[in-house]
Amino acid sequence: MTHFADRLLDQCRAKGAPVCVGLDPVLERLPEPIDTGNPAAAIERFCLGVIDAVEPYVPAVKPQSACFERYGGAGVEVFHRVVRHAKSAGLIVVSDAKRGDIGTSSAHYAAGLLAGDNGCDALTANGYLGGDGLEPFAEVAQRDGKGLFVLVRTSNPGGDAIQSLRLEDGRTVAEAVGDVVATLGQRDVGTSGYSSIGMVVGATKPEDAVALRERYPQQLFLVPGYGAQGGGAEDVRACFKPDGTGALITASRSVIYPGIDDSERAGGTAWQIRVATASEALRDAVSDILSHPTS
Numbered sequence: 256m257t258h259f260a261d262r263l264l265d266q267c268r269a270k271g272a273p274v275c276v277g278l279d280p281v282l283e284r285l286p287e288p289i290d291t292g293n294p295a296a297a298i299e300r301f302c303l304g305v306i307d308a309v310e311p312y313v314p315a316v317k318p319q320s321a322c323f324e325r326y327g328g329a330g331v332e333v334f335h336r337v338v339r340h341a342k343s344a345g346l347i348v349v350s351d352a353k354r355g356d357i358g359t360s361s362a363h364y365a366a367g368l369l370a371g372d373n374g375c376d377a378l379t380a381n382g383y384l385g386g387d388g389l390e391p392f393a394e395v396a397q398r399d400g401k402g403l404f405v406l407v408r409t410s411n412p413g414g415d416a417i418q419s420l421r422l423e424d425g426r427t428v429a430e431a432v433g434d435v436v437a438t439l440g441q442r443d444v445g446t447s448g449y450s451s452i453g454m455v456v457g458a459t460k461p462e463d464a465v466a467l468r469e470r471y472p473q474q475l476f477l478v479p480g481y482g483a484q485g486g487g488a489e490d491v492r493a494c495f496k497p498d499g500t501g502a503l504i505t506a507s508r509s510v511i512y513p514g515i516d517d518s519e520r521a522g523g524t525a526w527q528i529r530v531a532t533a534s535e536a537l538r539d540a541v542s543d544i545l546s547h548p549t550s
Contacts, residue, residue, distance in 0.1 A: 258445030259377065259402035260453075260475055264500060266314035266347055272542040273500075275315040275349060275477075276534055277507030278302050278337065280322050284512055286526035295329035298322065302337045305511050306344055308527040309534035315347040315376075317505055320368075338375055348375045349477065349503075353406065355381030355388055362391035369403075370395045377402030379455060379477070386435045389452075396451045397443040402475075403452050405436045408467060410457025410480035419463075429463065430470065437471050449475050449501070456494055458504070464493040468501065476502040481509075492544055499545040510534050 257265075267273035280298035282291055291297045306316060318341075323334035341348045354364040361380075369378045369392065380392050382405040392403045408418055408429045418429040426434070433454060440450030450473045456464050458480035468476070476494045481504050494502035513533035 256400040258443075258447075259396065259400055259451040260449035261445040261447045262376075262400070263314070263347055263402065263475065263503065264447050264449070267503070270312060270314040270538065272313075272538045272545070273503045274313050274534075274537050274541050275317050275347075275503050275505040276305070276309045276313050276510050276537070277351065277479075277505050278305060278316055278318040278322075279507045279511065288526070295323075295326045295333050298326070298330070299333040299336060302333075303340050304527050305530055306337070306341050306346065308531040309510070310344045310346060312531070312534040312538045313346070315349055315503065316341050317349040317351045317507075319507075320350060320352040335373070339373075342376070347377070349377040349379065349402070349404065350375035351379050353379050353381050354392075355384050355406075357384065358387045358391055361388050365391045365395040369401050370399055374399070374401065377404060379404045379406065381406050382432050382436055386439055389436070389439055393439050393443070393452055401451065404455050404475075404477040405432070405452065407433045407436060407454040408456045408460050408463050410459045414457075427463075429467070433467060433471055433474075437474060440473060444473055447500070449473055453477060455479065456502075458490045458494070461490040461493040464490075468494060468496065472496070474501075478502050478504045481506050491541070495545065504537075504541050506537050510537055 280301050282294050285291055285297055285301050289297050289300050318337055323330040338348050350368050352368055368375055380403055382389055395401060396403050420428045436452055436454055440452030443451045453475035456467055456476040456478055458478050478491055478494050481491055491504050510533040511530055513529045
């Protein structure tokens with residue numbers, strides 16, 4: 256069983272860049288060839304089409320569970336079929352579920368979303384309940400060769416009000432949570448030098464990313480906020496080590512809805528070509544960032 260961090264890094268090298276496409280299906284934005292009369296079926300067709308389009312260019316996809324759960328049981332079933340399709344295509348699947356609770360509840364979340372062959376390859380989790388809430392996820396990750404990305408410094412503006420606060424010992428709240436994650440991750444480090452327990456660090460917080468990258472050398476960073484959310488090349492550069500490893504850059508809307516705003520939907524049968532082109536551009540942009548360590 257290959258260690259998650261080692262497997263992810265191998266996949267990133269094979270595809271040419273450490274990038275991930277978010278699967279955030281929104282019914283009102285689906286291409287016109289997709290019949291939206293049955294919402295769950297529509298988002299399934301869309302996500303399967305996106306997976307097929309991006310597979311040649313990216314090592315990973317990140318389905319946002321909320322986009323599926325809003326459609327009840329049918330949506331949850333679609334989520335798991337989308338996960339299976341992505342895994343069968345050879346992609347690493349990071350479930351963006353942001354689960355987190357007391358230990359007993361976290362154990363159920365870990366069993367349902369992460370454990371075994373039917374589970375995702377990795378899961379996002381909320382670490383603000385402390386180490387005991389993360390422990391069940393870490394146990395499954397270590398046992399089954401899976402990964403965990405814990406929210407540490409998020410890309411949303413409202414996170415600043417909590418995560419940037421300074422404690423009496425000088426650490427920020429984000430660093431206090433990061434220390435819990437790093438301690439938990441020490442027990443499961445791959446040959447790459449990275450732990451299976453990583454962190455979510457937003458691309459829109461580059462100054463904090465510099466400090467966190469130096470503070471947590473064993474943690475992989477899952478980096479949202481690139482592209483449509485405003486994060487650019489210089490922002491994500493801070494999340495990497497000098498050797499070009501240590502981060503997985505994610506983009507959603509800029510890839511799956513390329514050139515489409517809220518008032519325009521993609522027509523015709525060429526939408527998958529546009530998605531493929533956008534995913535290739537994402538890969539090439541991040542590859543260019545890594546080939547030029549400084550601007």
